[in-house]
Amino acid sequence: MSQTRKTISKFNLQMVDSPAIDKVGVEERVARFQTRSIKNESKLQGLKMSLSMIDLTTLEGKDTPGKVKQMCYKAHHLCDTHPGLPTVAAVCVYPSMVAFAKKELKDSGVKVASVSTAFPSGQAPMDVKLLDTRFAVDEGADEIDMVISRGKFLAGEYSFVFDEIASIKEVCGNARLKVILETGELATLDNVRKASDLAIHAGADFIKTSTGKIQPAATMQVTYTMLMAIKDYFDKTGIMIGMKPAGGISTSKLALHNLVMVKEVLGDAWLNNEWFRFGASSLANDVLMQIIKSETGIYQSSDYFSID
Amino acid sequence: MARIEILKTYKLFIGGQFPRTESGRFYALKNTKGTPIANICLSSRKDVRNAAQAARKAFGGWSEKTAFNRGQILYRIAEMLEGRRDQFIAELQAQGVGKAKAEKEVEIAIDRIVYYAGWCDKYNQVLSAVNPVSSSHFNFSVYEPTGVVGIFAPQNTSLLGLVSVLMPVIAGGNTCLVLASENMPLCAITFAEVLHSSDLPGGVVNILTGTNKELADTLSSHMDINAIVYGGEDSEILKSIQENAVSNIKRVIVQKKDWVKPDSQDLYMIIDTQELKTTWHPIENIGGATSSY
Known part of the structure; x- marks a missing residue:
């Protein structure tokens, strides 16, 4: 399927005319998602859904096997004193940790995602990026989170970015490809939309806002703009693309606002971890605390939850 | 033309700001x-949550300040209060206290704030201990704030009771x-303005108004609150506080004193909300029978 998409899109690249974004309009629409009143029962469902959509992430120079082991354990033992909770969707690590994480997660059903293409800057030669990706796939990564060359994109070399994504997609094989736009460096919503369209046409299975290393990261305005790109593509072709806001979503309230937005922009089909993810490291604990608060009425303390 | 007097709006004090109650x-x-004489905010569960969050956020910075610096800030509170005597x-009188009594209360x-300001950098020296142990360890116990x-x-x-139970708590870090007095809440919010202008970091003290009965359960069951000081006199509320406190083993300290009396302030009120940390440090017992020195 991706092969067909690639050929068609290469042909049409110049014709894909990304619409201009009305920033004020986006802000107003986004503000409205935050005023929806959510009843307790739906809130609880939403919270559990958020948990199942989390890509538990550690992407630091100081990552050790110990740290990754602890995070993998947490991925499928979110709160052992509280049975009936889902596991998170995936753990997200550097390529060097993929094989280790894969071993730790064996039969848990939790996927392993690996960043690649010289994450987070993406400033490396093409063959290095391809090798980086191939290594992660060979080590067993189920998903690849690549970064685009923002420098090239901002310089107007769209074909370069397109080809880059398409070549990485080829290397991915069965692994699903998430394309990180690093919207914090793209400056305008117009650029975000253009980059989203570009990534989708080049073969992305998911588009993702940020690396988490740059502020601002996944603001609702940016996520909304990307969701609209997904919607327009789906309306035109019937092909679904996944969405992953990452960075800065650390409270359950923000997670619920995002879910409201996904539901109202894309619909129920996207409300599962096949098509929507949160890239986050500290969100899980806050959601857990909110779930227990909703069920018991007692406000919780981070003292009694695992340290991220 | 006659001037229209501007009346003060009594709001809450959370995280160094003066919001209205979330509940309206x-x-x-x-x-x-x-x-x-005034409209007073009737705080809700969410205000308690917000205040607890602000207090938790402020804890790291406040507890790590030097004891001397905490003392300076407490003394500054006294200075500011002096300036607004x-x-x-006037507020005490508006709430039904006689003039002479009101002056004395302020x-x-x-003076009570100055008293606790002085203890800030001294209570640990006076109350800590070096403990004799039967091994070659230097063993000592020091107090640390509970949270x-x-x-x-x-x-x-309206004022004196609040100050008397509050100061030992923040003096210890x-x-x-x-939760201010239900029937006499005016001075609590004006006192918040004093705190606000005293270099006290936002969130160290958060002041809510409302009813004890409505908020006691939320406050005493909150897992992120480490101790409760109860200055009220309702035995039913106290009982439910004590029961709720079990969930995360909060200390519950009951303070019932005649706050006008000089002996209603003391050093031990500071350690009511402290934890005693004991450290075993290996050391050679120089000159001892088993020592090589």
Whole structure:
């Protein structure tokens, strides 16, 4: 399927005319998602859904096997004193940790995602990026989170970015490809939309806002703009693309606002971890605390939850 | 033309700011003649949550300040209160306290703050201990703040009771949320303005107004609150606080004193909300029978 998409899109690249974004309009629409009143029962469902959509992430120079082991354990033992909770969707690590994480997660059903293409800057030669990706796939990564060359994109070399994504997609094989736009460096919503369209046409299975290393990261305005790109593509072709806001979503309230937005922009089909993810490291604990608060009425303390 | 007097809006004090209650509710406070004198915020569960969050956030910075610096800031609170004596005396009178009594109450409150300001950098020296142990260890115990403290201010005074239960808590490096007296809440919010202008970091003290009965359960069951100081006199509320406190083993300290009396302030009120940490440090017992020196 991706092969067909690639050929068609290469042909049409110049014709894909990304619409201009009305920033004020986006802000107003986004503000409205935050005023929806959510009843307790739906809130609880939403919270559990958020948990199942989390890509538990550690992407630091100081990552050790110990740290990754602890995070993998947490991925499928979110709160052992509280049975009936889902596991998170995936753990997200550097390529060097993929094989280790894969071993730790064996039969848990939790996927392993690996960043690649010289994450987070993406400033490396093409063959290095391809090798980086191939290594992660060979080590067993189920998903690849690549970064685009923002420098090239901002310089107007769209074909370069397109080809880059398409070549990485080829290397991915069965692994699903998430394309990180690093919207914090793209400056305008117009650029975000253009980059989203570009990534989708080049073969992305998911588009993702940020690396988490740059502020601002996944603001609702940016996520909304990307969701609209997904919607327009789906309306035109019937092909679904996944969405992953990452960075800065650390409270359950923000997670619920995002879910409201996904539901109202894309619909129920996207409300599962096949098509929507949160890239986050500290969100899980806050959601857990909110779930227990909703069920018991007692406000919780981070003292009694695992340290991220 | 006659000037229209500007009346003060009594709001809450959370995280160094003065928000209205999240619930939008209020109750009318009346003087002894039955005339309404102010609208007071009726805090909700969410205000308690917000205040507890602010207090937790402020704890790291406040507890790590040097004891000397904490003392300076407490002394600054006394200075600021001294400068606004007349306002507090007038507010106490509006709430039905006689003039002479009101003046005395404010004076004692100021002196009490100075008293605890002085103890800030001394209580640990006086109360810590070096413990004799039967091994070659240097073994010592020092006090550390317990964390976030929930305070129910005494009901029958507006200022002095509040100051008396609050000061020992923050002198020891804790942060807190305070539920002001239900019938005499005016001075609590004006006192928040004093705190606000005293270099006290936002969130160290958070002051709510409202009813004890409504908020006691939320406050005492909150897992992120480490101790409760109860200055009220309702045995039913106290019982439910004590039961709720079991969930995360909060300390519950009951303070019932005649706050005007000089002996209602003491050093031991500081360690009511402290934890005693004991350290075993290996050491050679020089000159001992088993020592090589």
